[in-house]
Amino acid sequence: MITTVNPTDGTTPATYDAMTLQQLEQVVAQAAQAAAEWGSVPVGERLEALTRLASELRASADGLAALITAEMGKPIREAEGEIEKSAVTAEYYAANGAAILADEQVMVDGAKAWVSYEPIGLVLAVMPWNFPVWQVLRFAVPTLAAGNGVLLKHSPNVTGSALAIEQLFRRAGFPEHLVRTVVVEEPDVPATIERLIADDRIAAVTLTGSNRAGAAVGAAAGRASKKSVLELGGSDAFVVLADADVEAAAAAAVRARFTNSGQSCVCAKRFIVEAEVADEFIDRFVTGVKGLVVGDPTDRAVAVGPLARDDLRVALQRQVDSSLAAGAVLAIGGGSIAGPGYFFEPTVLTGTAPGMPVFDEETFGPVAAVAVANGPAHAAELAGATPYGLGVSVWTRDASRGVELARRVTSGAAFINAVVASDPRLPFGGTKRSGYGRELAAAGLREFTNTRTYWVAG
Structure with missing residues (x-):
């Protein structure tokens, strides 16, 4: 049965x-x-x-x-x-x-x-x-x-x-x-x-x-x-360069991470931001996450519903707790929501880096990992520091710079100033793992x- x-x-x-x-x-x-x-x-x-x-x-x-x-x-x-x-x-x-x-x-x-x-x-x-x-x-x-x-x-x-x-x-x-x-x-x-x-x-x-x-x-x-x-699986990077429209990037970042309650292979999961705009991006991003309505998914006002199974929630909690123990900083959220159902708080961790589960592994739920880069080259290095290769999103006012950076990161798709998504007119698939x-x-x-x-x- x-x-x-x-x-x-x-x-x-x-x-x-x-x-x-x-x-x-x-x-x-x-x-x-x-x-x-x-x-x-x-x-x-x-x-x-x-x-x-x-x-x-x-x-x-x-x-x-x-x-x-x-x-x-x-x-x-x-x-x-x-x-x-x-x-x-x-x-x-x-x-x-x-x-x-x-x-x-x-x-x-x-x-x-x-x-x-x-x-x-x-x-x-x-x-x-x-x-x-x-x-x-x-x-x-x-x-x-x-x-x-x-x-x-x-x-x-x-x-x-x-x-x-x-x-x-x-x-x-x-x-x-x-x-x-x-x-x-x-x-x-x-x-x-x-x-x-x-x-x-x-x-x-x-x-x-x-x-x-x-x-x-x-x-x-x-x-x-x-x-x-x-x-x-996927652990897509969402790269924000110093010349980006930070307000637009942060608003898009909320959609990119928390669509389907974060349960998507093509969701952005690692947010890599140049140091010059990191504080502004994090502030705007966290503010946007705070505005997400969590609850009964049959309510049309709700943006984040439950995880599909309780074992997925347990696995996500392990990734968050292990990353905090390794030095990540909790900006918002961080754990399960008490009561019926398999709800998990929309969560943002800052100060993440390779070696932490939220950076190295696929996080299948409403958890975002933010890392700070000291320049475009470092941003590309961090974006490529993953065994996955589904998509990459780059935000910059100079589209040619965005394409140039994306070419340095192996992926099946590269989106500039847009959230990675599938479209019947374009091929969809991954590279690496x-x-x-x-x-x-x-x-x-x-x-x-x-x-x-x-x-x-x-």
């Missing part, structure tokens, strides 16, 4: 039966057959289905957003935004998918040659709880547009969302078994995923999640010689295709 827990009050919204081995086998067989048939459907018809999906997402937005909030505690306004972003992504591929998937002619003397992007079959998706709908849709939409099927293994604490997504695709008119969810008890997940990856009916695998899970999935895919995409492969844009649509060469002599 799988029981979901509402992190706001500890109640249990629903209980689900885990699938038996026989049920799992049936789902895989049906999904593989549906994927094979879907791959022969003309591209135009596949893309028309995405237009219907966007409409169905918007029609279902209230119920889906409420389910997200109940299962993992996302503030309701952000949950609604997650649904809308998914709809926009479906519309993007509906409008641009045909051009991206079109055959590419190549000039070759004495022959006609082209490159084709063809379906590969059924793709296994291992998805996390922090964006229960968006994380799935940003993978599934381009994957289905490419002519593949989706086998979803979602995080157990958002099982209701996983099953709702399956029904969403059916209501949008996709074939019945083309998008299927497998429901697996937590202890059985590692063995089940490894077995599925080894199954010849699974063409490829994608995972968004922890480095530990990513290492296991990547290794299993390697043994099976199958394509994998991993979107893993943040993973490999790309989602979204043309790269994401072609990621799970067979890039096939054709050569016709004469």
Whole structure:
């Protein structure tokens, strides 16, 4: 049995039966057959289905957003935004998918040659709880547009969302078994995923999640010689240079860190500020954090809800306490909030540096680490002092300086005077321990295709 827990009050919204081995086998067989048939459907018809999906997402937005909030505690306004972003992504591929998937002619003397992007079959998706709908849709939409099927293994604490997504695709008119969810008890997940990856009916695998899970999935895919995409952790740097608009940077920093209650791989986590403006930035940043409303995420005034699970709160407390013991200074917050639910105070630590958990590790919750740099070169050094490489944000009045600094920091994305975010028009993914492969844009649509060469002599 799988029981979901509402992190706001500890109640249990629903209980689900885990699938038996026989049920799992049936789902895989049906999904593989549906994927094979879907791959022969003309591209135009596949893309028309995405237009219907966007409409169905918007029609279902209230119920889906409420389910997200109940299962993992996302503030309701952000949950609604997650649904809308998914709809926009479906519309993007509906409008641009045909051009991206079109055959590419190549000039070759004495022959006609082209490159084709063809379906590969059924793709296994291992998805996390922090964006229960968006994380799935940003993978599934381009994957289905490419002519593949989706086998979803979602995080157990958002099982209701996983099953709702399956029904969403059916209501949008996709074939019945083309998008299927497998429901697996937590202890059985590692063995089940490894077995599925080894199954010849699974063409490829994608995972968004922890480095530990990513290492296991990547290794299993390697043994099976199958394509994998991993979107893993992040400890993004938010760099504020001395010539930045500090007021704007500090306001953006609050959004960058505390979106989704800080539970996002792409949230800014380390705030690296040049010494000349450090005091002003910290004052403005802390003032902004003090203004955040913490509480019941169904209240539209609330900006920070609970953490999704209590073990996440315990881990965050360890990181804060260990960093304070190592010399960090508490500017605001610092601990759990008494009462029902898994709430943690919005927290800012100053005086942080490499060697402290809040600087070295990914902090998955409402905790910000501020470090002071003695110049742009030092700022770049601190920004790059991480095993992760998802995004970097640089704030400066001279955009060229921002780009120059960003080039010195390895990451999958660099944003100048803007908060790092995903956008369906641009590739999204990481480097180093943040993973490999790309989602979204043309790269994401072609990621799970067979890039096939054709050569016709004469």
